[in-house]
Amino acid sequence: MPYGRTGLNGLGSVPDKSGDGLLGSIVRLNLSVSSVFERIASSAGLTMADYLVLGVIRRSESSRSAPTAIADVLGRTTGGMTLTLDRLVAAGLVLRSPDPMDGRRVVVELTPNGLAAAVKVNAELHAWESELVMPGNDSDALKLIEALNAAVNSRSE
Numbered sequence: 001m002p003y004g005r006t007g008l009n010g011l012g013s014v015p016d017k018s019g020d021g022l023l024g025s026i027v028r029l030n031l032s033v034s035s036v037f038e039r040i041a042s043s044a045g046l047t048m049a050d051y052l053v054l055g056v057i058r059r060s061e062s063s064r065s066a067p068t069a070i071a072d073v074l075g076r077t078t079g080g081m082t083l084t085l086d087r088l089v090a091a092g093l094v095l096r097s098p099d100p101m102d103g104r105r106v107v108v109e110l111t112p113n114g115l116a117a118a119v120k121v122n123a124e125l126h127a128w129e130s131e132l133v134m135p136g137n138d139s140d141a142l143k144l145i146e147a148l149n150a151a152v153n154s155r156s157e
Contacts, residue, residue: 026148040124044117045091049074053084054093054118057110064109066099093117 034048041051056070057063071081085108088094093114099105110118134141 022148026152036128037125040128041121043124044121046117046121049084050088050093051118051121053081053088054110054114055122057094057108058115058118063115064107066105066107070108088114 037048037051041048044051046054052074053070056073057065060069067081067085068078070076071078074081076084085094085096089096092111094108095111096106096108099107
């Protein structure tokens with residue numbers, strides 16, 4: 001069996017599984033993209049999970065969100081979200097405060113350092129993406145990926 005590139009974290013070669021079908025290809029793409037994502041996020045001192053939380057807050061209305069809403073968007077548990085938010089608060093990237101409309105609830109927002117980190121990683125991700133060389137039209141690739149995502153999500157419900 002032919003062998004492909006070095007495996008995750010340089011732990012040796014992995015077999016070439018190009019004949020594994022659609023799901024195998026998607027899993028390999030996910031691993032490759034996650035590796036790039038982690039490397040770029042870590043350059044800003046973040047994990048991929050940290051960056052995703054910062055990104056959700058940044059894109060939320062008024063750049064503020066509730067922890068449960070962030071957990072829902074990212075498909076995470078509220079307990080896991082609490083741990084991530086604790087880490088981001090301790091790092092000075094996120095602030096927690098009582099919801100001004102309902103003091104029983106908590107809202108989170110980015111600090112200036114949190115916003116800067118999110119913007120930095122986002123810019124580096126877009127720079128990396130702009131250097132991808134793909135056959136055909138990027139728009140066609142995006143449409144195909146979105147269609148695959150919708151098909152997978154429809155089967156997982």
